[in-house]
Amino acid sequence: xxxxxxxxxxxxxxxxxxxxxxxxxxxxxxxxxALHGFDGVTMRQIAKLxxxxxxxxxxxFGSKQGLFDAVFHRRAALFNLARSNELDRVTAAxxxxxxxxxxxLAAFLMPIAEAQLQSDPGWRNYCRLVAQVNSSPVWVQxxxxxxxxxxxxxxxxxxxxxxGTPRSDLFWGYHFLxxxxxLSMADTGRIxxxxxxxCRSDDYETLYRNMIQFFAQGFxxxxxxx
Amino acid sequence: xxxxxxxxxxxxxxxxxxxxxxxxxxxxxxxxxALHGFDGVTMRQIAKLxxxxxxxxxxxFGSKQGLFDAVFHRRAALFNLARSNELDRVTAAxxxxxxxxxxxLAAFLMPIAEAQLQSDPGWRNYCRLVAQVNSSPVWVQxxxxxxxxxxxxxxxxxxxxxxGTPRSDLFWGYHFLxxxxxLSMADTGRIxxxxxxxCRSDDYETLYRNMIQFFAQGFxxxxxxx
DNA sequence: GTCTATACCGTGATAGAC
DNA sequence: GTCTATCACGGTATAGAC
Numbered sequence: 282x283x284x285x286x287x288x289x290x291x292x293x294x295x296x297x298x299x300x301x302x303x304x305x306x307x308x309x310x311x312x313x314x315a316l317h318g319f320d321g322v323t324m325r326q327i328a329k330l331x332x333x334x335x336x337x338x339x340x341x342f343g344s345k346q347g348l349f350d351a352v353f354h355r356r357a358a359l360f361n362l363a364r365s366n367e368l369d370r371v372t373a374a375x376x377x378x379x380x381x382x383x384x385x386l387a388a389f390l391m392p393i394a395e396a397q398l399q400s401d402p403g404w405r406n407y408c409r410l411v412a413q414v415n416s417s418p419v420w421v422q423x424x425x426x427x428x429x430x431x432x433x434x435x436x437x438x439x440x441x442x443x444x445g446t447p448r449s450d451l452f453w454g455y456h457f458l459x460x461x462x463x464l465s466m467a468d469t470g471r472i473x474x475x476x477x478x479x480c481r482s483d484d485y486e487t488l489y490r491n492m493i494q495f496f497a498q499g500f501x502x503x504x505x506x507x
Numbered sequence: 508x509x510x511x512x513x514x515x516x517x518x519x520x521x522x523x524x525x526x527x528x529x530x531x532x533x534x535x536x537x538x539x540x541a542l543h544g545f546d547g548v549t550m551r552q553i554a555k556l557x558x559x560x561x562x563x564x565x566x567x568f569g570s571k572q573g574l575f576d577a578v579f580h581r582r583a584a585l586f587n588l589a590r591s592n593e594l595d596r597v598t599a600a601x602x603x604x605x606x607x608x609x610x611x612l613a614a615f616l617m618p619i620a621e622a623q624l625q626s627d628p629g630w631r632n633y634c635r636l637v638a639q640v641n642s643s644p645v646w647v648q649x650x651x652x653x654x655x656x657x658x659x660x661x662x663x664x665x666x667x668x669x670x671g672t673p674r675s676d677l678f679w680g681y682h683f684l685x686x687x688x689x690l691s692m693a694d695t696g697r698i699x700x701x702x703x704x705x706c707r708s709d710d711y712e713t714l715y716r717n718m719i720q721f722f723a724q725g726f727x728x729x730x731x732x733x
Numbered sequence: 734g735t736c737t738a739t740a741c742c743g744t745g746a747t748a749g750a751c
Numbered sequence: 752g753t754c755t756a757t758c759a760c761g762g763t764a765t766a767g768a769c
Contacts, residue, residue: 318547320543325762454717459690475678479674563752563753
């Protein structure tokens with residue numbers, strides 16, 4: 282079996298259940314929550330977009346909160362797996378030595394770039410959702426719930442690539458990376474507008490290529506600090 | 508007259524109108540919008556927190572949207588002035604030469620650090636609000652409305668400090684900075700939790716000191732790219 | 734088991750009376 | 752400038768159709 286994408290598309294978009302009411306509700310909720318947040322969306326809007334009855338989302342997911350959780354959960358597992366696998370891959374590829382910062386950053390970021398590059402808007406919507414959750418004092422806990430393990434793994438690998446750098450500095454570095462990544466996932470189009478079209482918001486390749494280089498330099502700069 | 512803060516506190520927190528119903532509504536709205544976003548807050552909640560009648564916010568601001576705009580607007584002008592002044596100050600201090608990247612970043616960031624360090628929670632709340640607006644596809648336009656001029660000024664100064672770097676790269680660099688800044692303003696406490704307390708979320712001094720160094724390195728790294 | 738129609742009850746924004 | 756009445760809309764429970 283050929284595997285040409287980091288996130289197996291079959292796992293989700295071409296799933297045997299696709300198109301069924303249950304999944305239409307999830308897709309509709311994902312799209313609307315991504316744009317307007319939890320409170321900006323009503324169950325009635327979701328039901329309408331999914332072309333199902335108002336009561337159906339509640340039947341399947343118990344409550345609005347339950348639906349939101351299900352939406353967030355659905356792709357988190359796939360994201361974690363893809364990114365964790367990539368981190369393992371570069372570790373293995375480096376033999377016994379520590380992988381380069383660039384390789385670690387690429388492993389951490391490229392599954393996200395790939396998700397945003399999909400023609401299907403589902404992953405892009407999910408990314409937007411993550412971005413909003415990550416910036417909200419009341420919703421962040423969903424991030425810690427689903428992504429802490431992966432992030433600790435990432436920080437540990439950066440630590441190996443930069444021996445001697447204080448661990449707290451590495452976490453600050455991750456904080457900066459997380460912010461930049463979060464804003465990139467939000468995909469608001471602001472950078473395109475701000476740069477008068479010089480940077481294209483849908484040019485994810487350039488975005489992430491620059492990001493890897495930029496943050497590798499940033500992390501290396503912390504080593505001097507002491 | 509002694510001026511010991513970048514943002515004059517008198518301009519707002521000790522204003523002659525403080526404590527009046529009109530201002531109590533703005534303060535209450537700021538606090539609630541900052542935590543829950545536009546749709547996560549009801550006019551009744553705002554009125555209750557401000558200890559005014561439900562109808563008063565509408566009387567003064569026309570609508571919920573009008574109130575939100577007023578809240579966002581109120582501190583934007585002060586922020587812009589403080590940060591723009593700082594940029595001018597480092598330009599002047601450098602004589603004819605270009606200021607260093609570190610000085611430019613400090614001028615851009617320190618007024619925000621200072622805002623978050625205020626004992627009064629108003630500025631911290633406002634920062635959170637900005638962070639959420641900045642990450643939302645439907646609300647970003649408020650950022651461009653209020654902050655584009657300042658950001659272009661910042662990018663122009665970075666361009667002078669890094670001659671030869673492609674302008675698009677500088678905008679990508681700003682995009683990364685904006686993300687990191689945005690997440691810092693969101694002040695969700697995640698970095699503290701993630702680092703097991705190694706980084707304290709309220710340690711704004713360390714945060715911004717690291718940020719200046721980290722991003723100066725990042726920006727310099729783009730020059731190599733070509 | 735899967736889904737629809739509908740009813741319930743609380744709450745929202747706002748207009749108009751005071 | 753303040754308060755109240757109104758009416759639409761919110762999430763959800765339930766009864767029963769397929």
